Amino acid sequence: MFAVIGNPNAASLTYYGLHSLQHRGQEGAGISVLNANGDINTIKGEGLLTDVVSDPAILGKLSGSYSVGHIRYPSNGAKGYDNVQPLMMKMSDEKFAIAYNGNITNTIALRSELEDQGSVFHASGDAEILVHLMRRKKGAFLDRLKASLLELEGAFNYFILHDSGVYAVRDRKGIRPLCIGKLTDGGYVFASETCALGIVGATYIRDVMPGEIVYVEDGKIMSTFFTDDCLHAICLMEYVYFARPDSDLEERNVHSFRKQSGIELYHESHVDADMVIGVPDSSISAATGYAEAAGLPNEMGLIKNRYVGRTFIKPTQALREQGVRMKLAPIPSVVKGKRLVVIDDSIVRGTTSRRIVQMLRDAGATEIHMRVSSPPIMYPCVYGVDTSHREDLLAHQLDLEEMRRHIKADSLEFLSREGTVKALQRSKSLGPNCGVCMACFTGEYPTDLSAESFKNGKQA
Numbered sequence: 001m002f003a004v005i006g007n008p009n010a011a012s013l014t015y016y017g018l019h020s021l022q023h024r025g026q027e028g029a030g031i032s033v034l035n036a037n038g039d040i041n042t043i044k045g046e047g048l049l050t051d052v053v054s055d056p057a058i059l060g061k062l063s064g065s066y067s068v069g070h071i072r073y074p075s076n077g078a079k080g081y082d083n084v085q086p087l088m089m090k091m092s093d094e095k096f097a098i099a100y101n102g103n104i105t106n107t108i109a110l111r112s113e114l115e116d117q118g119s120v121f122h123a124s125g126d127a128e129i130l131v132h133l134m135r136r137k138k139g140a141f142l143d144r145l146k147a148s149l150l151e152l153e154g155a156f157n158y159f160i161l162h163d164s165g166v167y168a169v170r171d172r173k174g175i176r177p178l179c180i181g182k183l184t185d186g187g188y189v190f191a192s193e194t195c196a197l198g199i200v201g202a203t204y205i206r207d208v209m210p211g212e213i214v215y216v217e218d219g220k221i222m223s224t225f226f227t228d229d230c231l232h233a234i235c236l237m238e239y240v241y242f243a244r245p246d247s248d249l250e251e252r253n254v255h256s257f258r259k260q261s262g263i264e265l266y267h268e269s270h271v272d273a274d275m276v277i278g279v280p281d282s283s284i285s286a287a288t289g290y291a292e293a294a295g296l297p298n299e300m301g302l303i304k305n306r307y308v309g310r311t312f313i314k315p316t317q318a319l320r321e322q323g324v325r326m327k328l329a330p331i332p333s334v335v336k337g338k339r340l341v342v343i344d345d346s347i348v349r350g351t352t353s354r355r356i357v358q359m360l361r362d363a364g365a366t367e368i369h370m371r372v373s374s375p376p377i378m379y380p381c382v383y384g385v386d387t388s389h390r391e392d393l394l395a396h397q398l399d400l401e402e403m404r405r406h407i408k409a410d411s412l413e414f415l416s417r418e419g420t421v422k423a424l425q426r427s428k429s430l431g432p433n434c435g436v437c438m439a440c441f442t443g444e445y446p447t448d449l450s451a452e453s454f455k456n457g458k459q460a
């Protein structure tokens, strides 16, 4: 998500900010802008941002200084145009454009209660629940917003473009990342990751804190909290896989964490080998750390077709299989006759790992030792990462040796939970109340899941 507050080039800046965040989802993209007449205009559609806005000159038609933008990763809600954000909601007395990242875990109860009271939902995702909750309440905008946020459970970052401005919200555990930047030529931006700041000429100010609502008034950043029951629990998978290596999350650089994970992985499970190769792109940093610690060459044994999306975030298994085949290719002259340590950041379903091992063997590698720079994923994510079915998870179905046989590697080891915590601490000290969510590795979920844990028939 990316938003601009108080800059006349809001639409264009949002386009470039979103472009830096395209790795977070490829199913849809959209930009909404509040113009001087108080109208909200939107461009959105399915596919990549560059498909939706094929000619950035079109953004000149979206005049205004306040904007919110979104690229979609469909962890909840059906595919299709209806769930592409921002969602527009025009009432007789106020207008909203909503962009949202995360997963609300008490959706079913809230939605059925709201529908019983007459609310009509336009999409199947979580995004518009907040507006329906606000419409039930009386009082000033911020009071209605705070009271409504208190009713939500789970992970949610919201951008709300309203007649009164742009509001950025982070859930009480800060599960998804969200930061604030200042534009050199006037105004502020909010962004999912810091990698989106530099491209628009913004400098990092700080992260939005768990439980915080941030907005701008008279050119100043304003802050209020909807709850004091807050504790940092940012998603570990953001560090492991999702975020770009040049992003800092909670002021910890993603590349530094991944490199340190590779170092810890070497100390825990090194093996005799000729070279280290990382699975591009998100495992390159961990491979650098492992190779440095091992004193082995860090080679480019796999090449990535940069015009294919990330396999993990493809919505069906058939698309994921096809995605792996299109995405990665070995370099035979590099790997032929070599004993390889192959570093991957995670194993979810095992699709990619199995295919990679086969490709490298076909290319002439003599030994393939798979090393994974995070612990086994054994539990589903309920906070917006699409690993909702336990039966999809290889580490839930199989033990370590069975997984090794499944992917056909000569050896397989994962970084331990303790090693992961060490990597976090060595890349930046974990302050009090500044932890991470590791629920998909430990089963210990940081929010109350008693009301309703899983949606759409998905059970843990």
Ligand code: SF4
Pocket (backbone or CB within 6 Å): 175, 234, 235, 236, 237, 238, 380, 381, 382, 383, 384, 385, 437, 438, 439, 440, 441
């Ligand atoms: S369960 Fe896993 S993927 Fe989901 S928020 Fe927690 S660490 Fe991230």
